[in-house]
Amino acid sequence: AQSVTQPDIHITVSEGASLELRCNYSYGATPYLFWYVQSPGQCLQLLLKYFSGDTLVQGIKGFEAEFKRSQSSFNLRKPSVHWSDAAEYFCAVAERSGANNLFFGTGTRLTVIP
Amino acid sequence: NAGVTQTPKFQVLKTGQSMTLQCAQDMNHEYMSWYRQDPGMGLRLIHYSVGAGITDQGEVPNGYNVSRSTTEDFPLRLLSAAPSQTSVYFCASSELGETQYFGPGTRLLVL
Numbered sequence: 001a002q003s004v005t006q007p008d009i010h011i012t013v014s015e016g017a018s019l020e021l022r023c024n025y026s027y028g029a030t031p032y033l034f035w036y037v038q039s040p041g042q043c044l045q046l047l048l049k050y051f052s053g054d055t056l057v058q059g060i061k062g063f064e065a066e067f068k069r070s071q072s073s074f075n076l077r078k079p080s081v082h083w084s085d086a087a088e089y090f091c092a093v094a095e096r097s098g099a100n101n102l103f104f105g106t107g108t109r110l111t112v113i114p
Numbered sequence: 115n116a117g118v119t120q121t122p123k124f125q126v127l128k129t130g131q132s133m134t135l136q137c138a139q140d141m142n143h144e145y146m147s148w149y150r151q152d153p154g155m156g157l158r159l160i161h162y163s164v165g166a167g168i169t170d171q172g173e174v175p176n177g178y179n180v181s182r183s184t185t186e187d188f189p190l191r192l193l194s195a196a197p198s199q200t201s202v203y204f205c206a207s208s209e210l211g212e213t214q215y216f217g218p219g220t221r222l223l224v225l
Contacts, residue, residue: 009154034213043204044157044216090156100145100208101172104156 002027006091006105013081014113021076021108023091031093033074034102035065039087047089050074061085086112116140118217120205126223127195135190135220137205143215145208146188150174150201151219157204163188164210195224 003026013019025031033050048059055067065076074091091105121136139146147162149172159172163182177199179191188207192199202221206214 004156036216043218046213049213092157100210100212100214101147101159101162102149102157102206102214103173104149104158106154106156 002031002093002103004091004093004103004105006089006108008108009106010109010111012111012113015083016080019076019078019081019085019110021089021091021110023074023076023105025072025074025091025093027072027093029096030069031095033065033067034092034094035059035063035074035076036090036092036104037061037087038090038107044090047076081110081112083112083114086110118205118207118215120203120217120220122220123218124221124223126225127192128225129196131195132191132193133195135192135203135205135222137188137190137217138186139188139205139207139215140186141207141215142185143207144185144210145214146182147172147206147214148178148180148188148190149204149206150199151204152201160190160203195222197224200224 005024035047036044038044047063048057050057050067088107088109090107092102118139144165148160149157151157158174161180163169204219205217208214
């Protein structure tokens with residue numbers, strides 16, 4: 001069965017520090033991969049996605065993610081965190097064929113301290 | 115374009131009551147879906163549709179019904195609400211094989 005694991009429930013970083021959020025997936029074949037962000041009281045916003053090609057994907061707000069097939073991982077990174085990045089981050093996967101159904105990880109809550 | 119809209123924003127129900135959560139999109143997307151979000155659980159797929167007249171079950175369909183009579187609308191029905199259905203509900207839409215766009219959510223409390 002497919003699964004998405006975000007091992008860090010809560011991460012705290014200082015403003016200006018670098019950030020890496022981990023995501024591992026278990027799937028029959030390489031799925032489509034996504035990172036979404038949810039600010040308090042807001043709906044989900046797509047940060048970036050990987051369908052094929054270059055395994056280093058650039059997204060909005062200065063985020064990037066790297067797909068590593070050998071590790072079944074799709075970790076999200078940002079070189080310098082801003083206070084406005086405080087939010088909950090969700091990794092998600094979808095099958096390459098058929099419907100668009102997303103399977104989400106349980107999320108990582110990011111706190112940014114000044 | 116309004117994108118994906120959901121009504122109501124917030125609802126309180128008593129156990130056993132029924133209600134319909136509305137979802138509409140104006141992007142002519144074929145795919146629409148409903149997710150529920152619970153603390154520590156992420157988002158889980160309830161039902162989805164790949165076009166008018168076509169619906170199917172997701173991970174957690176029990177207690178919910180859907181229909182898709184038009185491309186634009188995808189209502190979610192709770193026939194007999196239970197406290198376990200207290201959650202935040204998100205509707206999403208997309209072209210098939212493309213990125214999903216999420217609505218603002220409906221917060222439901224079942225007493």
